[in-house]
Amino acid sequence: MYRIFAVWLLIGLLLLLFWELPEWLYFANSIFMILYTAAVLVESKTYFFSNIKINKIFAVLFIIGATTLLIEALSVYTGFPFGEYEYTTMLGYHVLGVPFTIAIAWVGFIINSTMISTQKNKWLRALESGVWVVFIDLILDPVALAWDFWQWDNGGFYYGIPATNFITWFFLAAILSLLLPLQKGTKPSVQSYRLLELMFLFFGLLALKKGFVLVACLAVLFILLTEGRRVLDSSRKKALVH
Numbered sequence: 001m002y003r004i005f006a007v008w009l010l011i012g013l014l015l016l017l018f019w020e021l022p023e024w025l026y027f028a029n030s031i032f033m034i035l036y037t038a039a040v041l042v043e044s045k046t047y048f049f050s051n052i053k054i055n056k057i058f059a060v061l062f063i064i065g066a067t068t069l070l071i072e073a074l075s076v077y078t079g080f081p082f083g084e085y086e087y088t089t090m091l092g093y094h095v096l097g098v099p100f101t102i103a104i105a106w107v108g109f110i111i112n113s114t115m116i117s118t119q120k121n122k123w124l125r126a127l128e129s130g131v132w133v134v135f136i137d138l139i140l141d142p143v144a145l146a147w148d149f150w151q152w153d154n155g156g157f158y159y160g161i162p163a164t165n166f167i168t169w170f171f172l173a174a175i176l177s178l179l180l181p182l183q184k185g186t187k188p189s190v191q192s193y194r195l196l197e198l199m200f201l202f203f204g205l206l207a208l209k210k211g212f213v214l215v216a217c218l219a220v221l222f223i224l225l226t227e228g229r230r231v232l233d234s235s236r237k238k239a240l241v242h
Contacts, residue, residue, distance in 0.1 A: 040195055051182045130177070142215050
C-alpha cells in the first residue's frame with residue numbers, strides 16, 4: 001500500500017506542479033487522502049493492532065474519525081474551536097458541511113504521528129503526537145487554502161490562518177492519540193517515517209510553486225526532523241539489542 005500511495009503522490013505532484021488539476025479530476029484529491037490513510041493503517045497494523053481484537057480496532061478508528069468530523073462540523077457552523085471557515089467541493093461529498101475525507105485524513109495524521117512518537121510515557125507521547133500533527137498542518141493548510149480546498153473567513157497571522165486552528169489541531173491530536181496503545185519494545189517501520197516525509201515533500205513543493213518560501217523551508221526542516229527521529233529510534237533499538 002505504501003508503494004501505491006507513493007506512485008499516486010508522484011503522479012499528483014507532477015500534475016499539480018506543471019499543470020492545473022481539471023475539474024473532472026477533483027475526485028483524485030479524495031483518493032489521495034484515502035490512500036495515505038490506508039498506507040498508514042497497513043504500517044500500523046503490526047505496530048499498534050497486532051494483539052487487539054478487530055472490533056476494538058474499528059472502535060478506535062471510528063472514534064477518531066467521528067470525533068474529528070464532529071468537531072470540524074462544529075467549527076464550520078459556529079467558528080469554534082478551529083475558527084471560522086468553510087469547505088469547498090474540492091474534497092468530495094460533505095457530511096455536516098465537512099468532506100468525509102477530512103475525517104479519514106485525521107485518522108491517518110493522528111496514527112502516523114503517534115507511530116513515530118516513540119516516547120515511553122503515554123502523556124509525553126501525546127504531546128509529541130500533537131506537535132507532529134501541527135507540523136503537518138503548518139505545511140498543508142496554506143497550500144490547501146491556495147488551492148481552494150477550504151476558505152478562512154476572518155484570516156489569521158499565518159498565511160491567513162488563525163492561531164486557534166493550530167492550537168485545536170494540537171490538543172485534538174494529543175487527546176485522541178491516547179486511544180492508541182503504548183509500545184515500549186517495538187520500533188515503527190521505516191515506511192511510517194517515509195509516509196510523513198512524503199506528505200511534507202508533497203505539500204512543501206506545492207507551497208514553493210505558490211511562492212510560499214517559508215512553508216517550503218519549514219517542509220524541509222520537518223523532513224529533516226522526521227528523519228532525525230527515525231535515526232534516533234534506530235540507534236536506541238540497536239543499543240537495546242547490544
